[in-house]
Amino acid sequence: MIVHKTFRRAIQSAAAAAFLATTMLSGLAHAGPTLDKINQRGAIKVGVGTTPGFFAPSSDGKWQGFFVDFGRALSIAVFNTPDKVEFTSSSPQQRLPALQSGEFDILLSGVTVTATRAFKLGFHFGPTVFYDGQGILVRKDLGVTKAADLDGATIGAQSGTTGELNVADFFRKTGKTFTPVTIEDTGQFIDALESGRVDAITQDSSDLVGKRTQLKKPDDYVLLPERLSKEPLAPAIAGGDDRWLELVNWTVNATIQAEEWGITSANVDEFLESEDPAIQRFLGVDPSFAKDLGLDPKWAYNIIKTVGNYGEIYDRNLKPLGWDRGYNSLWTDGGLLYSPPFR
């Protein structure tokens, strides 16, 4: 009788195991692209940071900022509405593993494009949306005017950023020494400068400008003129879904191309009358172009109408903080923004 019972139990557990194993294996077989998951979920999961101007929740909990607008543009490209997107802030230390593990579909948190991240970490990058450089923010009363004066200083960097690596490179190059203090939490990072735990903090200068406004007395701090590195900030996605990558690429390109043509959210409807075949293709007046790409004919129109072109996104979020366009101007204005042709 015992044997009988044992057998019955064994068979039951074997059946359960087999069931679980098949579900897991079938999951493997369906190892599908990110876009499938987005469609299934009905929302894009976007990892962002917290820097005023670039990404910050307003008091009613709605996210806004330069990068956030690109998230909304993506939502329009996929779902035709700007709201099917979930923004979650993630520390620089956690964002890359979180992207790798599929917790986010895309990072719009100011990730720098680097070779290691592309080859070794397996990330793919969309077009650079913001050309930045690493800066150093110091207390004014230290009397420091250039980075080379910081020999022997204590410098804070945020863990998981290129800043942590660049500052080490910079001091190695110049043969000077510094004491690094690596901080993960963004609030603590600012607090370290404020409390005098560190003499200076280093980070993408765009981020530092935003962080400076969060200090109690912003005027007591100054951003040094040097840029320690090139920091092209781009949308980052995990490898393995080419279509998702192209969607990100061309969503960003659409905003740049629209600015080049002078199409804005205000005048986009007038352009529907345009005789230019390229614009007709772009805005879906000629629907066959977008249909061949597998996109909604009105996708670019909707993006421009709702979010605006690159210049509008920039002016809306970054101009109030005193940012010049600088490198982030169209190539026609001597900047680096250049969209490949829509044809």
Add this chain to the structure above:
Amino acid sequence: MSDRRVFRAVVPGPPRPGTFGKIRAWWGGWPLGQLAFLAVLALFGWLFVSNVLETMARIGILPGFGFLSSSANFEIGESAIAFRAGDTYLRAIAAGLVNTLKVSLLGCVLATILGVVIGVAGLSRNLLLAGLVRWFIEITRNTPLLLQLFFWMALAKALPAPRQAPALFETVFLTNRGVYIPSLSLEGGPFGLLAAIALAAALGSALLLLLRLAGRLTRRSGTAAITLSLTAILLLLVLSGTRPIVQAPALAGFNIRGGLNLSPEFAALLTGLVVKFSALIAEIVRAGIQSVGTGQWEAARALGLHDGQIIRLVVLPQALRVITPLTTSSYLDLTKDSSLAVAIGFPDLVSIINTTANTTGQSMEALIILIGTFLAINLALSALMNLYNNRVAMRGSTR
């Protein structure tokens, strides 16, 4: 039970089971069921691992530990072994491990000392002191360690900046960059301070071991051996022309230079661990001392022993039997909890592993190293404490 009897009837042969029989007996009843269960677990394990490998392959990461020899391009704020950006990941992880060991070891020693003091103070007949200890223990025990670490960190940061910091006795600086104390180093001799201490310790323990083997180890001979080895090393140092250099910290440029610097992160972590675990150890010590009945005190007093003698000869040997296994687990917990360093930015093993996983993408390998290392530390520490525990228990029972 019944299963085993069935099994014996099946296997013919000598009454004593052979190797297979022994294994079979150890394996026990329900043999196929057990096998099936373990097989299912193994299947799940295999599925998990193959899924991880699949994911890594899809995003283009090569599994393996080769990354350990590539160069790590970040700096480590404080490290007992020399590390510069550009050294290997292996060296970075070693630096993290040394930091973990440093804070754990110091933490265990200081928490024990403070714990014993507090534990004894808690038994004081003085109401005020006992009450104060009671509240201290309740507050530290009933709030999260992480919160306490944040608190100590905030306190450390609230200290004045180096330029404004007053110097205690001209040489000790309490600043928001850390605590600066004069450092002692040896110069001009054949070896440095650490080497000298290690040499003295080695010589001393060798002598003690010899005495022990010769069966001559008593309190007096032991003290003599220790004194002898200390004098020998000191003599060697003096004869070789070594000068002790005391370097006092002083303000220079941005920071205070010279002397020994305990960073705020290290100080906060150490303080947090010591305070939290001293409360736990205090409770253990109290329980240990109270486990020795009051009758024993009275009997010992009747024998004419004074309080110090009673504690040393009667109470402690018995209390230690209760205290040792419990403190062992406290030490293990302290070592594990030192991993909270990652939350306040002290570069311990966990935070280096974290950065490594982040810059190389080899999270699985990094975590295997992390868990393996902690298991090894834990096993070593338990083995060491078991050794001591056996000694304590034996001494208790032979006397």
Add this chain to the structure above:
Amino acid sequence: MTTASPRLLTTLRTGLFGTRGNTLITVTTLLLLSQILPPLFRWVVLDATFTGDATACTRDGACWAFVTAKLRFILFAFYPSELLWRPTLVILLLAAILTASALPRFWGRPLLIAWPLTILACWLLMQGAFTAAPVPSNQWGGLPVTLFVWAVCFAAATPIAVLLALARRSTLGGLRTFSVLYIELMRGTPMVGILYVAMLILPMALPDALSLDKMLRAIIMITLFWAAYIAEVIRAGLQAIPSGQREAATALGLGYWRIQQLVILPQAFRIVIPGMVNLAIGFLLATSLLAVIGIFDLLNAARASAADPQWLGFYNEAYLVVAVVYFVICFSASRYSRWLEKRLASGGKRP
């Protein structure tokens, strides 16, 4: 009153000034307290700011205005503000079931059934089921998350722990070895490491079809982690049951599971309950580690509240508030544990 106060006075006098040594200790302690307490009192009350905004607060005293303004955030973090009744209800539900579990008179089968139901209800409430749009778990935060993760993990870990403890005590070599290895592996690993596994490895190890959010992954790993600790406590209880009990039950013709269910486990549980309560207190404090993987538990929410640009840097006030919350819960639980221990010790076998 006439008899009581002189006795009190005598106790105080001998307790504080009984001997010369005693007097010395009292004076030293008082001196120490006089150094600590007045500045603390000044910070907490005299120099504190109770109303207004960040600009009204000075650095010399506490800024309780900050607490008033951010209390909602500290308790509930990013949970949508129009749905706050949901997490509030979750807190109440969990408080109710914990209270019921604490009272011996409720111990029994209904309570065992009520637990999974309560947890399910809490999960649905937090998710925003039935009436509202779904609330993704990255918007959960604060006290409900701390309590929920703690309760779920503890409740789910206990059955696993029972099996592990039985396996470790059994004569089945394969299962015993597995149990020993599992328990030692888990107990040798720091919880931070376990949380990293939940954050980094689990998503890669699970098939894509089974993508779980971070909260769920953390709950799974913590459950597996705590099970090892609970198993060791239960094992101690099993060891305390004399073997005669099992032998007697076997003689009555009961099978293994019936013996465990009817004879061994009920007694073992009674023995280990105080130990389990202590474990539960430790676990509640340990949930604060969720901050390390970016989940907004109570402590992390408090920290984030002080990173608000409008109220930057009021960390001490935020920490003090959550310290009080943790302290109240854990202190009363440890008092309860002591009361229960006494009751079980004196009350004999009957509950």
